[in-house]
Amino acid sequence: MDWMAWTLPTAIFFMVIAALLVTFTVLAIKFPETPRKGILRIETTRGDRLFITLLGSAFINLIWLGLEVGPQPYALLACLVYAAAVFRWV
Amino acid sequence: MQKTVNQKAWFLVLPVLVLVAFSAVIPLMTVVNYSVQDTFGNNQFFWNGIGWFKDLLDSERMWDALRRQFVFSAIILAIEIPLGVFVALNMPKKGVWVSVCLVLMSLPLLIPWNVVGTIWQIFGRVDIGLLGYTLDKLGISYNYTQDFFAAWATLIVMDVWHWTSLVALLAYAGLQSIPDAYYQAAKIDQASRWKVFRYIELPKMAGVLMIAILLRFMDSFMIYTEPFVVTGGGPGNATTFLSIDLVKMALGQFDLGPAAAFSIMYFLVILLISWVFYTVMTNLDKRDGPR
Numbered sequence: 001m002d003w004m005a006w007t008l009p010t011a012i013f014f015m016v017i018a019a020l021l022v023t024f025t026v027l028a029i030k031f032p033e034t035p036r037k038g039i040l041r042i043e044t045t046r047g048d049r050l051f052i053t054l055l056g057s058a059f060i061n062l063i064w065l066g067l068e069v070g071p072q073p074y075a076l077l078a079c080l081v082y083a084a085a086v087f088r089w090v
Numbered sequence: 091m092q093k094t095v096n097q098k099a100w101f102l103v104l105p106v107l108v109l110v111a112f113s114a115v116i117p118l119m120t121v122v123n124y125s126v127q128d129t130f131g132n133n134q135f136f137w138n139g140i141g142w143f144k145d146l147l148d149s150e151r152m153w154d155a156l157r158r159q160f161v162f163s164a165i166i167l168a169i170e171i172p173l174g175v176f177v178a179l180n181m182p183k184k185g186v187w188v189s190v191c192l193v194l195m196s197l198p199l200l201i202p203w204n205v206v207g208t209i210w211q212i213f214g215r216v217d218i219g220l221l222g223y224t225l226d227k228l229g230i231s232y233n234y235t236q237d238f239f240a241a242w243a244t245l246i247v248m249d250v251w252h253w254t255s256l257v258a259l260l261a262y263a264g265l266q267s268i269p270d271a272y273y274q275a276a277k278i279d280q281a282s283r284w285k286v287f288r289y290i291e292l293p294k295m296a297g298v299l300m301i302a303i304l305l306r307f308m309d310s311f312m313i314y315t316e317p318f319v320v321t322g323g324g325p326g327n328a329t330t331f332l333s334i335d336l337v338k339m340a341l342g343q344f345d346l347g348p349a350a351a352f353s354i355m356y357f358l359v360i361l362l363i364s365w366v367f368y369t370v371m372t373n374l375d376k377r378d379g380p381r
Contacts, residue, residue: 005135010123042373055365058358065140066147072140 017054024050038090049090053083125350142351152352154327155335156359162242162331163310166249170306171299173250174257179291181262195255207319210248214240214320234321238328241321245329248316253306260302264295300371304364311360332356 024047035043044052057079064075125142127135146152181191198206214234216222225232234244268290276286314333317323323330323338330338336356340349 003133004120004123005127005129005133006123007126007135007137010119010126013122014119042369043376051365055358055362059362062143062147062355062358065143 020050020054040090044090046087049086052090053079053086056082056086121350121353123350124346125354126347128347131344138347142347143355145348146351146355151327151335152355155330155332158328158330159311159332162245162313163307165246166253166310167303167306169246169250170254170257171303174254174302175261175295175299177254177258178261178265179287181258183266192259195259198252198255199259201252203315204319206248206252207316210244210251210316211320214244236325238325241325241329244320245317248320249310249313252316253309257299257302257306260298261295264298265291268294296374297371300367300374304367304371307367308360308364311363 028045028047033045035045035048037043060079060082061072061075064070064078065072069075124135126137126139128138128141129135177195181195182188201209213219214222214232216226216233222232222234231237232240234240272290272294273286276290281289312333313331314337317329317331318334318337321329323334333356336349336352339345339352
């Protein structure tokens with residue numbers, strides 16, 4: 001795999017995403033749910049909320065970097081807060 | 091009879107999964123991988139962390155291209171959607187002319203992008219092109235290779251020429267699905283033409299119109315071939331849209347790292363806007379459906 005220049009951080013990044021997808025697939029099969037309506041007034045399932053979380057987290061990271069809020073790893077804390085908010089209220 | 095549960099058929103999907111992974115998922119992952127590294131060729135890569143993303147967010151060039159891209163998409167949507175609906179409303183509903191109209195409308199959609207670009211590139215030339223020559227003889231200064239306004243006008247008119255019929259055909263399909271009873275009821279109530287449009291035709295077209303908007307937005311947001319053929323991104327950088335800038339960066343300058351970071355940002359923007367469109371669309375459908 002050397003010729004593709006994979007790095008450990010990229011590998012970790014994708015493994016986390018893959019693990020999240022697998023977890024949520026298993027959850028969806030084991031505990032089926034009915035969609036609910038949150039503050040966005042749209043129907044969401046757990047998977048939808050995961051998507052909103054991941055997409056939003058990408059933008060949070062970019063904004064964090066662009067506005068030089070602080071060291072980049074701390075952006076992940078903001079993402080966690082955001083994720084909790086999405087799963088609670090959206 | 092006892093129904094047997096057998097999930098082995100899922101394995102039949104496996105080849106598709108492998109194919110998609112090979113042709114789409116892994117290449118996309120490679121882009122992410124390149125975005126955190128630097129290379130000087132020879133397939134030697136060096137770790138660069140979030141450096142390219144930082145550069146990208148500080149780069150005037152990217153923000154300018156992004157701004158141009160949004161302006162372009164907004165203009166062509168603002169023209170093509172109303173125009174397409176207007177054309178659809180005026181198309182015949184039955185008779186031989188239906189087929190004639192449909193064929194004529196679909197003609198521009200069948201022409202490959204670079205051919206459309208070439209047609210307009212020549213059409214607009216002042217020395218040999220019909221449009222450019224005519225405008226020049228009328229005393230209107232028009233030169234899309236040097237004038238900012240002419241370049242934009244050419245690209246916008248070209249896109250409208252190429253894609254309005256897609257909107258019109260979709261809107262027409264939406265109109266055709268409205269039962270006659272609605273129009274009869276409107277006639278009995280003596281509804282005006284505007285009210286028929288506002289309360290019968292528009293709501294019934296809403297679904298297909300959202301698809302039209304989504305398709306036209308994504309296509310125009312990713313437009314490459316036509317502006318590349320006609321203006322090549324010029325004059326200066328006046329029509330350098332995101333994809334043109336990206337190709338210049340990735341292939342012209344072989345800056346794989348910055349280009350990869352650029353692609354990810356581009357992808358995120360498209361993903362976000364498409365998701366918003368899609369969500370609005372599906373929720374509109376649910377609201378209109380039986381309660």
